[in-house]
Amino acid sequence: MTRFPLPFGLGPDQHVIEGIDYWWTGFSFFALICIYVWLLLLSGIQYSFALFVFIYNGIPLLHGIAVYTVCYWRRASYPYRLIGAKAKLMIEVIPMIVAAxxxxxxxxxxxxxxxxxxxxxxxxxxAHFLHVAYDIGAKDVFLGLSMLLLVHRLSEELLVGASALSFCLCLSFYRYITYCAPQLPIHPTKKELPV
Structure with a gap:
């Protein structure tokens, strides 16, 4: 029998969002605001009524549906996995190069x-809600976004921008070399084999 998500939780003692996921849910609104402002700046003052309705009503609705669906369906379905040092390096380096x-x-x-x-x-x-990046925490997110903004803001002059990009790339490479995988939590539905 398929159980569909309820608006405020799964049952009397179960909730869709628990623990540190409240922080991640709040952080998802930063992404929503960035996309929202980008669409408003891109559309300018002259836009149709359909675009107006989509930007003001459709984008927050799509965001809420996406976050709630991922939180609900993947909350206890899959165990946490590590994303690894190479993927963490690429997540930091690619946006920095694109920003420059x-x-x-x-x-x-x-x-x-x-x-x-x-x-x-x-x-x-x-990546956090889909349980594929247990080794990415708040420190990694803020460092990655701040390096992205630093490289972008300092890239107006070539010498300053090149030195800022070099510093951030060296910092990312240092984090890649000193990567240490954290201990994964035990999945609640995982069964131990009898000895």
Whole structure:
């Protein structure tokens, strides 16, 4: 029998969002705001009524459905896994290089930076909720986003931008070398084999 999600929880003592997931749910609203502002800046003042309804009503509704669905269906379905040192390095390095390239190749870059921040934040959030990145915590998220913004803001002049990008790449490589995998929690539905 399929059990569909209830608006405020699963039962009297079960909730869809528990523990540290409240922080991650709150952080997902940062990604929503970035995408929301990006769409408003992109559309400008002249937009149709359908776009107006979609931006003001559809985007928050889609965000709520996506976060709630991922939290509900994946909450106890799959055990946590580690994303690994190489994937963590790529998650930090690729947005930094894209942020540096945006500043160099485009004149009006405020749209693209908001889109990059929103997509990176969504990636961090959904990687956590899908249980594929237990080794990514709040420190990793804030460091990754701050390095992205630092590289973007300092890329106006070539020498300063190159030194900021080099510093952030060296910091990411240092974190890659000193990576230590955390202990995974025991999955609640995992059965121990009898000895």
């Amino acid at each position: 390239a945006i500043r160099v190749f485009t004149d009006d870059d405020r749209y693209l930076v908001l889109l990059l921040l929103g997509c990176t934040s969504y990636f961090y959030t959904f």
